[in-house]
Amino acid sequence: MAPTPASSLRIVIVAPETLNPDPSDVEAGWEAERSRSLRIGLLQGGYDVVAVLPADVFLPDRLAQIQPDMIIVDAESQARDTLEHVVVATRDARRPIVLFTDDDDTSHVKDAIAAGVTVYVVAGLAPERIKPVLDVALARFQHEEALRRELAKTRTQLQDRKLVERAKGILMKRYGCDEQQAYERLRKAAMDKGLRIAEVAQRLIDVADVIG
Amino acid sequence: MNDNSSLKAALSRRTVLKATAAAAAGAGGMVPGLQSAVWAQGSDKPEKEEVRIGFIPLTDCASVVMASVLGFDRKYGVKIVPTKETSWAGVRDKLVNGELDMAHVLYGLIYGVHLGVSGPKKDMAVLMSLNNNGQAITLSKKLADKGAVDGASLAKVMAADRRDYTFAQTFPTGTHAMWLYYWLASAGINPFKDAKVITVPPPQMVANMRVGNMDGFCVGEPWNHRAIMDGIGITAVTSQEVWKDHPEKTLGTTADFVRKYPNTCRAVIAAVLEASKWIDAGLQNKLKMAETVAAKSYINTSVDAINQRILGRYQNGLGKTWDDPNHMKFFNDGAVNFPYLSDGMWFLTQHKRWGLIKEHPDYLAVARQVNQIDLYKEAAAAAKVSVPTQVMRSSKLIDGVVWDGKDPAKYADGFKVKVG
Numbered sequence: 001m002a003p004t005p006a007s008s009l010r011i012v013i014v015a016p017e018t019l020n021p022d023p024s025d026v027e028a029g030w031e032a033e034r035s036r037s038l039r040i041g042l043l044q045g046g047y048d049v050v051a052v053l054p055a056d057v058f059l060p061d062r063l064a065q066i067q068p069d070m071i072i073v074d075a076e077s078q079a080r081d082t083l084e085h086v087v088v089a090t091r092d093a094r095r096p097i098v099l100f101t102d103d104d105d106t107s108h109v110k111d112a113i114a115a116g117v118t119v120y121v122v123a124g125l126a127p128e129r130i131k132p133v134l135d136v137a138l139a140r141f142q143h144e145e146a147l148r149r150e151l152a153k154t155r156t157q158l159q160d161r162k163l164v165e166r167a168k169g170i171l172m173k174r175y176g177c178d179e180q181q182a183y184e185r186l187r188k189a190a191m192d193k194g195l196r197i198a199e200v201a202q203r204l205i206d207v208a209d210v211i212g
Numbered sequence: 213m214n215d216n217s218s219l220k221a222a223l224s225r226r227t228v229l230k231a232t233a234a235a236a237a238g239a240g241g242m243v244p245g246l247q248s249a250v251w252a253q254g255s256d257k258p259e260k261e262e263v264r265i266g267f268i269p270l271t272d273c274a275s276v277v278m279a280s281v282l283g284f285d286r287k288y289g290v291k292i293v294p295t296k297e298t299s300w301a302g303v304r305d306k307l308v309n310g311e312l313d314m315a316h317v318l319y320g321l322i323y324g325v326h327l328g329v330s331g332p333k334k335d336m337a338v339l340m341s342l343n344n345n346g347q348a349i350t351l352s353k354k355l356a357d358k359g360a361v362d363g364a365s366l367a368k369v370m371a372a373d374r375r376d377y378t379f380a381q382t383f384p385t386g387t388h389a390m391w392l393y394y395w396l397a398s399a400g401i402n403p404f405k406d407a408k409v410i411t412v413p414p415p416q417m418v419a420n421m422r423v424g425n426m427d428g429f430c431v432g433e434p435w436n437h438r439a440i441m442d443g444i445g446i447t448a449v450t451s452q453e454v455w456k457d458h459p460e461k462t463l464g465t466t467a468d469f470v471r472k473y474p475n476t477c478r479a480v481i482a483a484v485l486e487a488s489k490w491i492d493a494g495l496q497n498k499l500k501m502a503e504t505v506a507a508k509s510y511i512n513t514s515v516d517a518i519n520q521r522i523l524g525r526y527q528n529g530l531g532k533t534w535d536d537p538n539h540m541k542f543f544n545d546g547a548v549n550f551p552y553l554s555d556g557m558w559f560l561t562q563h564k565r566w567g568l569i570k571e572h573p574d575y576l577a578v579a580r581q582v583n584q585i586d587l588y589k590e591a592a593a594a595a596k597v598s599v600p601t602q603v604m605r606s607s608k609l610i611d612g613v614v615w616d617g618k619d620p621a622k623y624a625d626g627f628k629v630k631v632g
Contacts, residue, residue, distance in 0.1 A: 057380070057410055057425045080299035081383055085411035088329065088384040088568070 009138070011042060012068040013052045014059065014079050038072070038130065045131030055079030060086050070138065071097045096141035098134065160198035167201035170208045258290045258476040265463075265480075266297045266306060266315035269511040270414060270432040271518050272343040272461045273316045274501050275542050279480075279487035281504055287486070288479035288594070296509065299413060300383040307466060308334050313473075314480065316342060317464040320559040324385030326582055327560075329568050335467035338556060338583045340481050340549045340591075342461040342488075346521065346540025347388060347451035348436035349395055351428045352421050353529070356446045361530060363399030363449065363610075366428075370401065379403065380412040380420070380429040387460055390562045391451045392430035397629035398454075398611040404566070404631055421445055432460075433540065434517035439529070441517065446529035452538040454610045457547070459555040470584060477584070481591035485549060489597070492543035498522050546597040551583035554604040554617030561615075561624035567631035575620035 015035045021028035042049050053062055055073075059082050063071070073079055083097060164186065171182035190200045263285075267273035273294075279285050280292040295312060297303045304325055306312040319338070326336040351360055360369040370377055379396070381389035389411075393403045403409050412420055417429045422444045429435075430451075439445030451458060463484060470477055491501050502519040505511050511518070520526075524539035541548050556579040563569045585603060592599045604617035615623060 057378075057412055057416075057420050060410065079413075080301035081411050081413050084299075084301045085384050 009070060010048050010050045010066070010068045011070050011072060012050060012063065012066055013039065013042075014055050014071060014073040014083070015052050041130035042072075042134075045134070047131075047134070055082060057082070059083070060089070069095060070134070071095065073097060096138060098137050160196070160201075163198045163201040163205065167204045170204060256475050256478070258288070258479045259473045260313070260476045261289065262291045262293060263313045263476060263480055264293045264295050264311075266295045266303045266312040266317075267510075268297055268300065268303065268316065268414070269513075270316075270461075271434055271502075271505065271511065271522060272346060272432055272540060272542075273510065274491060274505050275342055275484050275488040276316050276463070277505055277510055278491060278501055279483040282487060282490065284483040284486040284490075285480070288483045290476060290479045290483065292480065292483065294510075300386060305332075307336075307464065308332050310466075310469075313469060313476075314339070314463055314465040316461050318383055318386035318388075319459050319462050319555065320385045320387050320390055320563070321383055322462060322464040323556060323559045323578070323582065324563065324568070326578065327563070327569055327573060329385050329563065336582055337465050337467050337470045338551050339463040339465060339470075339477055340484065340588055341459050341551055341555065342463055342484070342542070342549070344457045344460060344541045344544065344548045345450070345452040345538050347391060347430065347432045347460060348447050349392060349428060349430045349449050349451075349454075350417075350421070350436045350439045350445040351448045352424075352426070353444050353446060354424070355427050356530065361446060361448060361528075363395060363401075366448065367399045367401055370406065377407045377428075378410060378426045379407055380410050380417060380426050380431075382411065382414055382431055384411060385559075385563060385568055387458075387559075388430040388432070390559065391454050391458075392428075393566055394562070395430075395449055395454050395610065397627065398609075400629065402629050418442060418444065433521050434511070434513055437521050438513070438517050440527060443529075447526070448528075449610075450526070450536065450538075452536070455607055456538050457541070457544075457607070459552070459558075462551070467581070470587065474587060477587055478591040478594065481588060482595040485543075485546070485592060485595040485597050488543040488549060489595075492541060495523065546592065546599065549588075549592075549597070550600050551585060551588055552600075552603060552605050552617075553579040553583055553585070554606075554615065556583050557617055557620050558615055561620050564624040565627055565630045572621045572624065576617075 013035075021032050023029065039049060039052070050068060051062070051066055053059055059079065063086055071083065073083060087097070164183075167186055168179055168182040171177060171185055172179065175182075177185075186197050186200055186204075189195075190197045193200065265276050267276055276292065277294050280294050285292040297306070297312075297315070300318060300321055303312065303315045303317055304321060307315055307317070308325065319341070322336045322338055325332065325334055327333065351366065355366070355369065358369050358373070360366040379392055381392045383389060389409075392409070396403045396407065401407060410426070412426070412429065414431050414435050417426075417431050417435050418439050420426050421429065421439060422442070428448070436445070436447055440447065451460070463481065465477070490497055492498075499519060502515050502522055506513055506515045506518055521536075522540060524536045525533070526536045526539075527533040543549065553576065557575045560569070560573055560575050560578060564572060589599050606614060606616035608614050613623075613626075
């Protein structure tokens, strides 16, 4: 098979432990079948499935070791909450989690994606359809991550500006200087100490709170 | 169309209808079915009659289940469809995307989603509190054999025998995480520095402890009692000892749902209130409830695992037995169900304490936004349930610190053991 860009994407699948379930358990048999066809689809799509992990208490540790680019999990699994822990713990280095669900009401899936929920993908897809779905999921995730970073940056800038304004105010009041001079004092202190201006401003405000 | 004015008009019509209902009830005593007639013909008619309510198989899903089983929902013109869910993350996603209308859900989870702690940020609503008390922290039998049977002795054992100690809770922003962290911290153990915390689904707690994967866990019943029955764990502390009459599960939904279907919300609150009242009314009702929720379609466990602690009969797994007056309560004359603003704010203070949120939120404003006090009061009036006069309440927790909703930022920052 010709190598595709997807081959660089390292995927971990979180799946029920057995591919050979109790033959009397119809539901488990169906789940195993679905899980198998999913893996086949991923391999055919050129993805690098680095591990298939059971949903146990060691999942977070193993994910931390493997550092996959994408996690695929059964939506109706109790493993969801364990993964939630991973999501919270690694908030600053997020990765997409794709969920294969039995719910074939596509409007729900669409709503979920629009709401920014981890991507839901309807289960039972033909193997050849899995790749385009994952590509869309990944593109969506990357788009959202970009927005999220942009938002975080804007928030920090706004917060920084507020701090600098307050610090300038303190300096102006204390030394009777004008705004430009106050700003220059802050900037010099920042350069001398190798800090960001906002950090110097924060320190100044903290000290001013104590001294009064 | 001005939403606000039409809502006001609807409310004033409500008042008239309520007065009529009260007068009729006063004259003729309780007339079964009267209430439903009133709700159905007036502007109070639920906008959405079938309500899908998600629940996780735990004892405290009982009032939602019983409201449906006993038909209290029909009395108020709605049909509750209890929907069994496998994970809190699943409940959250389904609430957010509208697949579920409401859910039996961890108090802290609703606030976590409202603030966007992990993943999606969505305006959420707490319609009522479903229960107080009835969770616990279990330590492994192995640890107990070494002398760790409560907070102080656990701290000693952990200091003497240094290794990785693993404790499990059920959801990062949830109630069990907060009880576990609070209790560990009250014994001087920092859950994030001195221990390893993991998230494990409730039904898997006991199995994991059995094979030695964890030293302790905090979870709702019946799983703590189950650990004792199986001889693998002991109850180190009950959640009511951490905080007597603490808030636990709520009836949660999204702010959008409340805006769109206020009458449906009122109807469901009233129905669940009646079910709560029914459960707490006596021994027979509790046993009937235990039998119902133990079934495969709900919790799927033996009745024995549920009914002891429901009745307040506790054992700790080390030979101590006691009758706990502060066992799991569903009603307690309505004191359980009122969505106190201070309860919601408490979870925010703990989220801040443990670094789940980075900045102090506007605690009071968020709680006012989330907890639907007006809606609750109207529903309580319809169900003839008394409502407390204060929106805050005062409690002393296990470490002796009082929480009364005043100065939440100072409270959150005031703990010695915290993150950051």
